[in-house]
Amino acid sequence: xxxxxxxxxxxxxxxxxxxxxxxxxxxxxxxxxxxxxxxxxxxxxxxxxxxxxxxxxxxxxxxxxxxxxxxxxxxxxxxxxxxxxxxxxxxxxxxxxxxxxxxxxxxxxxxxxxxxxxxxxxxxxxxxxxxxxxxxxxxxxxxxxxxxxxxxxxxxxxxxxxxxxxxxxxxxxxxxxxxxxxxxxxxxxxxxxxxxxxxxxxxxxxxxxxxxxxxxxxxxxxxxxxxxxxxxxxxxxxxxxxxxxxxxxxxxxxxxxxxxxxxxxxxxxxxxxxxxxxxxxxxxxxxxxxxxxxxxxxxxxxxxxxxxxxxxxxxxxxxxxxxxxxxxxxxxxxxxxxxxxxxxxxxxx
Ligand code: ATP
Numbered sequence: 632x633x634x635x636x637x638x639x640x641x642x643x644x645x646x647x648x649x650x651x652x653x654x655x656x657x658x659x660x661x662x663x664x665x666x667x668x669x670x671x672x673x674x675x676x677x678x679x680x681x682x683x684x685x686x687x688x689x690x691x692x693x694x695x696x697x698x699x700x701x702x703x704x705x706x707x708x709x710x711x712x713x714x715x716x717x718x719x720x721x722x723x724x725x726x727x728x729x730x731x732x733x734x735x736x737x738x739x740x741x742x743x744x745x746x747x748x749x750x751x752x753x754x755x756x757x758x759x760x761x762x763x764x765x766x767x768x769x770x771x772x773x774x775x776x777x778x779x780x781x782x783x784x785x786x787x788x789x790x791x792x793x794x795x796x797x798x799x800x801x802x803x804x805x806x807x808x809x810x811x812x813x814x815x816x817x818x819x820x821x822x823x824x825x826x827x828x829x830x831x832x833x834x835x836x837x838x839x840x841x842x843x844x845x846x847x848x849x850x851x852x853x854x855x856x857x858x859x860x861x862x863x864x865x866x867x868x869x870x871x872x873x874x875x876x877x878x879x880x881x882x883x884x885x886x887x888x889x890x891x892x893x894x895x896x897x898x899x900x901x902x903x904x905x906x907x908x909x910x911x912x913x914x915x916x917x918x919x920x921x922x923x924x925x926x927x928x929x930x931x932x933x934x935x936x937x938x939x940x941x942x943x944x945x946x947x948x949x950x951x952x953x954x955x956x957x958x959x960x961x962x963x964x965x966x967x968x969x970x971x972x973x974x975x976x977x978x979x980x
């Protein structure tokens with residue numbers, strides 16, 4: 632059992648604020664993903680939980696006990712890094728066993744624990760190999776097994792898939808998801824990859840410049856992003872965002888005129904997802920612009936047009952054929968539009 636509480640946790644180096652006022656309770660057995668662009672404070676937050684970095688503000692509690700002053704080794708957390716940090720001169724078996732030796736666990740139990748952990752990550756047949764004789768994905772699985780073997784209360788994973796190629800990332804991601812279900816241990820996972828976040832998380836924390844932007848289930852974050860930053864970070868492609876002006880319920884921007892918008896007069900950012908809009912007969916849609924680019928996706932064709940400085944995408948049938956610069960008309964159902972404050976970017980509706 633491990634509930635983690637972060638109470639107004641912050642990290643400052645001189646006047647630079649790395650993490651600001653992080654306040655969240657992570658439930659026992661929850662899989663929490665910290666998501667955000669490079670430098671937003673994800674790793675620092677995780678390192679503070681591990682005890683590898685001191686929090687300069689706030690309290691960190693594990694199972695109700697304040698751990699700010701506790702040594703990393705006493706916190707019962709296991710970390711998996713993007714660089715696998717394996718010992719090159721030890722074989723897989725010895726690498727996985729290493730934490731048991733360091734922690735003085737009864738040697739009589741080692742063999743069974745190592746074999747169970749290696750079976751979980753399907754490395755049974757590689758126990759005698761050295762890290763240099765393994766693929767990147769296999770090395771990362773050794774690192775995972777080395778964390779599993781300790782049977783910690785908390786797993787902390789820092790971009791564990793980022794050194795793997797695209798295909799291995801997908802299969803190792805599925806394996807981590809399956810493992811987390813099997814192990815049922817509180818896990819905090821850092822990534823800048825929104826697909827990883829959406830597929831793995833019970834809840835996602837989206838961060839920007841040290842500040843939490845939104846906490847929610849993947850569905851919450853996808854369906855109701857709290858601001859334009861979250862909207863532009865989640866989804867593939869990201870949400871279309873158009874800066875414009877509302878007057879008496881009509882939103883206008885270059886090449887765009889959408890009526891029936893329920894917002895006060897003034898600057899507004901209007902958002903919608905590519906899959907929620909569709910192509911309309913010539914001149915009948917609310918967006919009319921020349922095609923900027925077309926991408927064949929296999930099951931659909933993604934069409935992008937320029938609207939001011941923004942690119943707006945819409946999914947069309949896979950058999951749709953047109954050329955760059957051909958005019959298209961896009962129909963945007965008003966009911967699926969997301970409205971954000973034109974100045975602050977905060978969600979209005
Ligand atoms: P990435 O995805 O690139 O790993 P991140 O979101 O994990 O990024 P952090 O490593 O947590 O980001 O860093 C947050 C901010 O704190 C960054 O701007 C970074 O430059 C800064 N930072 C990190 N460590 C230190 C340090 N020891 N001294 C000063 N600033 C630091």
